[in-house]
Amino acid sequence: MDHIGAPEARDHIEMVERILAESHQRLCAGGEYFVIWGICSAFITILFQLVDTDSIPGVALWSIPVALTAAVVFSILRSRSTRAALERSSLVQREFFNVLWLTLGLAFITNAAVYRIFAGIASAAIWSVAEAIVLLYIGMHGNRRAQVAGVLVIASLIAANFAPPGIAGYVLGAGMLVGYAGFGVSELLARD
Amino acid sequence: MDELLLSKVRLGVVAELLNFDWIAFSELARSLDVSNGNLGAHLGKLVEAGYVDEEKSFVKRRPLTRYRLTRRGREAFTDHVSQLQSLLKTAT
Numbered sequence: 390m391d392h393i394g395a396p397e398a399r400d401h402i403e404m405v406e407r408i409l410a411e412s413h414q415r416l417c418a419g420g421e422y423f424v425i426w427g428i429c430s431a432f433i434t435i436l437f438q439l440v441d442t443d444s445i446p447g448v449a450l451w452s453i454p455v456a457l458t459a460a461v462v463f464s465i466l467r468s469r470s471t472r473a474a475l476e477r478s479s480l481v482q483r484e485f486f487n488v489l490w491l492t493l494g495l496a497f498i499t500n501a502a503v504y505r506i507f508a509g510i511a512s513a514a515i516w517s518v519a520e521a522i523v524l525l526y527i528g529m530h531g532n533r534r535a536q537v538a539g540v541l542v543i544a545s546l547i548a549a550n551f552a553p554p555g556i557a558g559y560v561l562g563a564g565m566l567v568g569y570a571g572f573g574v575s576e577l578l579a580r581d
Numbered sequence: 582m583d584e585l586l587l588s589k590v591r592l593g594v595v596a597e598l599l600n601f602d603w604i605a606f607s608e609l610a611r612s613l614d615v616s617n618g619n620l621g622a623h624l625g626k627l628v629e630a631g632y633v634d635e636e637k638s639f640v641k642r643r644p645l646t647r648y649r650l651t652r653r654g655r656e657a658f659t660d661h662v663s664q665l666q667s668l669l670k671t672a673t
Contacts, residue, residue, distance in 0.1 A: 392582060392584070392587050393582065393587055393665075393668070395668060395669060395672035395673075398665045398668045398669050398672075399669055400589070401589060401592055401665055402662070402665050402666065402669065404589065404592070404593060404596070405592065405593075405596045405662060408593060408596040408597055408612075409596060409599065409600070412597075412599070412600040412601070475605075476604065476605040476607060476608035477601050477603065477604040477605065477608050478601060478602040478603055478604075479600060479601050479602060480600060480601060480602050481600075482602065483602045
């Protein structure tokens with residue numbers, strides 16, 4: 390206590406309070422990931438529905454691994470370049486990426502390894518649940534658009550549950566496009 | 582009180598890093614409005630004391646140095662600020 394007087398202590402405290410108040414804890418969600426994964430998940434869901442209703446041949450399902458690989462490669466490359474170019478990264482941001490990768494990773498594993506339990510439309514619904522969790526997590530940090538998008542994805546899940554089997558996939562796909570990819574577009578527009 | 586954090590620049594650095602995973606050197610210099618040389622010297626002391634971790638890398642062939650607050654630094658900051666507040670309470 391001998392090294393500093395009350396005026397200096399006040400000055401230091403005020404500086405600390407100012408810095409902490411300016412520590413902007415906004416979540417930068419990265420709109421492009423939402424656009425890519427929203428389109429990819431909707432594409433897969435709608436494709437399954439089209440094959441299920443015999444509208445297109447089953448061989449079209451082989452485009453799924455291609456779409457998934459493209460989305461994964463894009464996400465990894467984009468995340469590396471974004472991270473390298475950033476000048477600061479908040480703790481909230483780190484937590485968000487953990488939630489994002491955990492949720493989507495679990496959905497991916499469920500689809501790839503638990504397909505006998507979550508077969509057909511249930512596998513698509515898993516993606517909708519994962520997407521809703523991610524969107525509502527962002528919404529919890531004050532992003533109103535993410536809240537609305539999360540509610541839209543949940544609404545599409547409920548609507549798909551009560552829709553005739555022949556169109557349930559289209560309803561889920563629409564939720565993914567409007568909710569998830571739509572949120573990504575709105576983030577990109579807000580950023581610009 | 583923590584001798585290291587009696588410096589306003591060093592206290593500012595730790596406060597800046599408190600809510601962040603990491604911050605680049607250039608961003609810290611801009612936020613705190615200090616020269617690169619001055620900031621470098623202060624950061625060197627914080628790194629030496631184990632309050633801050635330094636990570637050097639290259640991005641598009643340009644050097645990038647990032648800093649992250651350690652657990653020790655976080656604890657030292659919390660203790661120091663509560664002592665500053667106690668001092669102010671005593672003075673008033």
